[in-house]
Amino acid sequence: MEKIPYQFGYRFTDKDNIKHSYTISDWEISQLYRGCRDRSKAITAEEREKEAILKVRQKLEDEFLSKKDLYFIVGNLKNHSKVFMIIGIFYPPKVIQNTKAQNLSLFDL
Secondary structure (H helix, E strand, O other): OOOOOOOOEEEEEOOOOOEEEEEEOOHHHHHHHHHHHHHOOOOOHHHHHHHHHHHHHHHHHHHHHHHEOOEEEEEEEOOEEEEEEEEEEEOOEOOEEOOEEOOOOHHHO
């Protein structure tokens, strides 16, 4: 599989006000980038890459953060046990009822 020359990830602050920056190593994000690039109607390879990066960013920021109930599946490597990365993303739709988000269990989806 083609390795892409970009890394995507999230920066966030947890409930204890600690800042984190995790890269996403899930193949699904790489495939999203490839698909966006390959569907681009731009003329040059550089323009197709820029468009693909923008579309991936829109998906990660706009869709996943605003329309989905986003969960990170986090892991690390044996040799780097204190460095974490996102190895998967779980993003069920947000369920809104009476203007409050309803909590669902995994089995309610």
